[in-house]
Amino acid sequence: MKKKDNLFKDGNFNDLPFSFNEEVTEVFEDMIDRSVPGYESSLRLIKDLSEHYFQSDTNCYDLGCSLGASSLSLLEGIGKRKGQVIAIDNSSAMISESKIRFSNFIKTGKIKFLEQDINNAQINTASIIVINFVLQFLETEKREILLTKIFQGMKEGGILILSEKIHFDNNLRNQKIYRMYDRFKLKNGYSEMEISAKRDSLEGVLVTDLEFFHVQRLNRIGFKNIRKVMSNLNFITLVAER
Numbered sequence: 001m002k003k004k005d006n007l008f009k010d011g012n013f014n015d016l017p018f019s020f021n022e023e024v025t026e027v028f029e030d031m032i033d034r035s036v037p038g039y040e041s042s043l044r045l046i047k048d049l050s051e052h053y054f055q056s057d058t059n060c061y062d063l064g065c066s067l068g069a070s071s072l073s074l075l076e077g078i079g080k081r082k083g084q085v086i087a088i089d090n091s092s093a094m095i096s097e098s099k100i101r102f103s104n105f106i107k108t109g110k111i112k113f114l115e116q117d118i119n120n121a122q123i124n125t126a127s128i129i130v131i132n133f134v135l136q137f138l139e140t141e142k143r144e145i146l147l148t149k150i151f152q153g154m155k156e157g158g159i160l161i162l163s164e165k166i167h168f169d170n171n172l173r174n175q176k177i178y179r180m181y182d183r184f185k186l187k188n189g190y191s192e193m194e195i196s197a198k199r200d201s202l203e204g205v206l207v208t209d210l211e212f213f214h215v216q217r218l219n220r221i222g223f224k225n226i227r228k229v230m231s232n233l234n235f236i237t238l239v240a241e242r
């Protein structure tokens with residue numbers, strides 16, 4: 001049973017910026033399910049794409065893995081083929097909990113969890129790299145550096161699966177979609193107060209880019225066949241090939 005996310009029920013009373021600490025780790029699955037439209041579909045997509053694009057004897061990376069939901073999709077997609085999932089997160093609470101949950105897979109060598117800043121990650125011989133709702137948390141000037149490192153560590157024919165929250169350049173469209181997004185969260189049981197307190201705590205922590213900007217940056221780095229494979233309100237998933 002997922003533990004219910006009530007973290008902002010009384011507002012952001014200590015006025016601290018959002019962080020992936022122990023309290024968030026405890027309720028994370030419920031939080032992401034109720035806050036990210038299409039999250040479950042993104043996990044299915046990762047499984048389906050890795051079934052198709054995984055190359056035997058290569059690595060898969062799950063950058064910003066949290067509790068390993070995308071890692072599990074990668075493991076399911078790879079199946080019995082030879083290869084390893086390398087799951088990285090800089091939250092010690094997330095990595096400790098993941099190591100418990102995945103202890104059987106860890107023993108087989110199919111996956112390893114690293115507590116590390118993904119900006120410092122070594123990426124090599126990768127056929128699938130997942131960065132599912134994570135790039136948005138990096139300092140903006142570090143995003144292209146990381147994506148370039150990802151590109152360089154990928155095998156020819158490998159893919160990057162990138163999911164992100166975005167904003168729109170048209171103000172009216174932005175307001176409309178963000179209002180619909182608030183309604184999505186209201187329907188999922190969050191109160192107006194919780195929505196606004198979480199928004200305040202994420203200010204400056206989660207910084208979105210335009211979809212166009214994402215595509216342009218991937219192009220600039222050298223990725224090809226960049227396509228949007230999913231879009232739900234202000235959330236998108238892009239796939240880009242090396």
Ligand SMILES: C[S@@+](CC[C@H](N)C(=O)[O-])C[C@H]1O[C@@H](n2cnc3c(N)ncnc32)[C@H](O)[C@@H]1O
Nearest residue numbers: 020064065066069070089090091117118132137
């Ligand atoms: C929204 S969650 C990601 C969800 C996860 N990818 C999934 O599919 O379930 C964002 C995660 O990124 C991690 N993160 C943010 N910045 C990071 C960094 N610089 N290095 C490593 N992990 C980072 C956070 O600790 C958090 O666990």
